[in-house]
Amino acid sequence: MTSTTPTTAQHAYGSGPDRGIGFEERVRRVQDAAYRIRHHVLTMGEVQGQGYVGQGLGVADILAAAYADQLRYRADDPHWEERDRFLLSIGHYAIGHYAALAEAGIVPVAELETYGSDDSRLPMSGMASYTPGMEISGGSLGHGLGVAVGMALGLRLQGRDERVFNLLSDGELDEGSTWEAAMGAHHHQLGRLLALVDVNALQADGKTETVLRTEPLLDKWTAFGWFAQRVDGNDVSALLRAYDEAEVHSELTGRPSVILCDTRIGRGVPLLENREKAHFMRIEESEWQLCRDELTAGHEGANR
Amino acid sequence: MTTAPASGTADAPSATPKLKTSAMIASFADPGQKTAPAPFGHALAAAAETDPRIVGLTADLGKYTDMHVFQKAHPERFFQMGMAEQLLFGAAAGMAETGLVPFASTYSVFAARRAYDFLCLDIAEPGLNVNIVGGLPGLTTGYGPSHQATEDIAIFRGMPGLTIVDPCDSIDIEHAVPQLAAAAGPSYLRLLRGNVPTVLDEYDYTFQLGKAAILRGGADVVFVSSGLMTMRALQAAEELAVHKIDVAVVHTPTIKPFDAETVLAEIDTPRLAFTLENHTVVGGLFETVASAATRRGLGKRVVPIGLPDEFLDAGALPTLHDRYGLSRSSIVARVLSELG
Numbered sequence: 001m002t003s004t005t006p007t008t009a010q011h012a013y014g015s016g017p018d019r020g021i022g023f024e025e026r027v028r029r030v031q032d033a034a035y036r037i038r039h040h041v042l043t044m045g046e047v048q049g050q051g052y053v054g055q056g057l058g059v060a061d062i063l064a065a066a067y068a069d070q071l072r073y074r075a076d077d078p079h080w081e082e083r084d085r086f087l088l089s090i091g092h093y094a095i096g097h098y099a100a101l102a103e104a105g106i107v108p109v110a111e112l113e114t115y116g117s118d119d120s121r122l123p124m125s126g127m128a129s130y131t132p133g134m135e136i137s138g139g140s141l142g143h144g145l146g147v148a149v150g151m152a153l154g155l156r157l158q159g160r161d162e163r164v165f166n167l168l169s170d171g172e173l174d175e176g177s178t179w180e181a182a183m184g185a186h187h188h189q190l191g192r193l194l195a196l197v198d199v200n201a202l203q204a205d206g207k208t209e210t211v212l213r214t215e216p217l218l219d220k221w222t223a224f225g226w227f228a229q230r231v232d233g234n235d236v237s238a239l240l241r242a243y244d245e246a247e248v249h250s251e252l253t254g255r256p257s258v259i260l261c262d263t264r265i266g267r268g269v270p271l272l273e274n275r276e277k278a279h280f281m282r283i284e285e286s287e288w289q290l291c292r293d294e295l296t297a298g299h300e301g302a303n304r
Numbered sequence: 305m306t307t308a309p310a311s312g313t314a315d316a317p318s319a320t321p322k323l324k325t326s327a328m329i330a331s332f333a334d335p336g337q338k339t340a341p342a343p344f345g346h347a348l349a350a351a352a353e354t355d356p357r358i359v360g361l362t363a364d365l366g367k368y369t370d371m372h373v374f375q376k377a378h379p380e381r382f383f384q385m386g387m388a389e390q391l392l393f394g395a396a397a398g399m400a401e402t403g404l405v406p407f408a409s410t411y412s413v414f415a416a417r418r419a420y421d422f423l424c425l426d427i428a429e430p431g432l433n434v435n436i437v438g439g440l441p442g443l444t445t446g447y448g449p450s451h452q453a454t455e456d457i458a459i460f461r462g463m464p465g466l467t468i469v470d471p472c473d474s475i476d477i478e479h480a481v482p483q484l485a486a487a488a489g490p491s492y493l494r495l496l497r498g499n500v501p502t503v504l505d506e507y508d509y510t511f512q513l514g515k516a517a518i519l520r521g522g523a524d525v526v527f528v529s530s531g532l533m534t535m536r537a538l539q540a541a542e543e544l545a546v547h548k549i550d551v552a553v554v555h556t557p558t559i560k561p562f563d564a565e566t567v568l569a570e571i572d573t574p575r576l577a578f579t580l581e582n583h584t585v586v587g588g589l590f591e592t593v594a595s596a597a598t599r600r601g602l603g604k605r606v607v608p609i610g611l612p613d614e615f616l617d618a619g620a621l622p623t624l625h626d627r628y629g630l631s632r633s634s635i636v637a638r639v640l641s642e643l644g
Binding site (some may be wrong): 128129135136137139140142143145146147148149150151152153154155157158160176177180181183184187188 | 406425
């Protein structure tokens with residue numbers, strides 16, 4: 001083997017943004033975390049021989065920024081009352097989320113090999129009842145933001161200020177329920193709510209623009225009363241700046257925030273980035289090591 | 305012609321003016337009957353005094369589900385979600401995830417048909433203590449199929465872990481609300497609202513979640529009923545006594561989990577057995593009783609009194625209850641004809 005899954009994080013996570021170390025160092029930490037998350041995604045993908053590897057690689061930077069920089073949590077106590085909530089409504093992105101939970105120390109790295117196997121705590125589609133750190137059961141799309149609205153309302157009513165993040169996809173913007181929730185969040189002024197939209201421009205039947213046009217996204221969210229930003233979701237510096245800006249705007253009672261993240265499916269592995277885009281990607285047995293090698297080479301090249 | 309369009313037919317004007325559909329929520333109380341105003345709203349407001357976890361949500365139907373009474377008593381614990389039922393249930397789930405006990409009200413048709421996926425996956429699958437309150441269950445409005453939830457129980461019975469309660473009167477509602485708040489999992493309450501008849505205070509009975517109760521004994525016929533049809537069953541039983549027919553009434557306000565023990569003991573007798581429900585004969589109380597009887601191996605005939613497997617007419621409620629066999633007189637006629 002020319003490269004293997006790298007070791008786990010050197011830093012304890014879960015205290016929120018560490019502004020004492022400077023922005024550049026925060027970016028480096030998140031990039032390193034994203035790199036390990038991508039390796040974890042490949043590990044799980046190889047177990048199944050296929051799957052939502054492209055999506056997992058695409059959102060790795062968004063997840064890394066959340067778990068390695070922004071969120072407050074205790075890895076050894078996933079139900080800690082004062083944790084920020086991270087809600088995955090796109091159940092099939094579980095492969096990416098499990099990778100992030102492993103990076104965060106909430107799920108053991110060794111357990112990732114059970115992904116999608118019988119009796120595993122890591123089913124193909126993410127469910128709260130199976131996995132520590134999973135707040136909700138996603139999968140039926142268009143649910144996460146509504147539940148996030150309720151959580152933010154419930155926390156605020158009880159005098160608490162934990163933040164609620166919801167990672168959703170641009171495909172989920174087809175669902176009317178997402179927009180019901182968008183209106184609800186604005187109406188109730190849920191400033192501690194942050195929506196992260198993975199705009200990979202692809203859904204099950206093809207390109208988003210050919211399935212159901214959702215653009216102009218920034219205008220739509222702004223018109224719904226949200227503090228909306230749009231960034232390259234694979235540019236960690238841009239992501240962290242947007243996260244920081246959203247945090248500045250996160251009054252207990254105020255506009256909810258959304259970060260629209262343009263991402264590239266398969267990001268970090270050129271072989272997959274350039275493959276014909278498919279919602280459910282097939283990868284040959286011989287290709288997994290090649291994927292790992294490309295990922296490692298790319299990360300080392302960037303750090304040189 | 306004085307007939308309102310909503311209740312009119314193609315017939316020529318007749319000497320007797322036709323009944324009118326009237327308001328969305330028609331009262332099914334008999335003239336002069338004892339009633340209690342907004343029993344659900346008052347019960348929820350009272351329960352919230354001692355249980356700080358209780359919150360109330362609605363989807364633009366606070367006034368029509370008696371939630372406004374709770375809103376007035378506990379304004380800071382009331383949440384208007386707008387005419388957005390998917391958000392109503394999703395947000396209720398999110399609030400329950402933070403330790404609150406939400407009661408979320410809308411009409412039964414919207415709860416069952418429009419936002420099922422959200423009730424199923426956000427609330428029932430995680431087993432959250434969210435209590436769905438559905439107005440206009442069965443045939444309690446003359447507005448037609450858009451508002452008549454004739455199949456809500458049929459839709460909900462298949463949902464794992466969902467408790468289904470079909471109360472008879474104001475007393476049932478008053479006792480059900482705190483018990484639903486105290487019980488751990490999700491529930492669906494078929495709401496009777498406005499001036500709701502008070503009936504069961506005349507019987508030696510109190511609502512117990514999950515339990516059926518024998519309200520009166522009878523040697524010839526046994527009625528198994530739920531919801532407002534228990535009131536009609538009791539009225540029909542009194543009228544049948546005049547015909548020298550002795551009728552027992554078994555009230556089973558909890559449809560799921562079903563108290564098969566109590567009900568089957570009453571069914572498994574030589575008496576002619578009926579089920580009476582404000583719901584289609586498909587998938588409701590009748591089929592709940594029938595499946596329990598079959599499981600037990602009872603080869604017993606049970607006669608269903610309920611709504612037909614049809615989209616129902618619009619019109620005035622008393623007209624429709626007569627037309628579809630829910631009125632006291634049609635129950636009496638049905639029993640007499642069965643007894644030949």
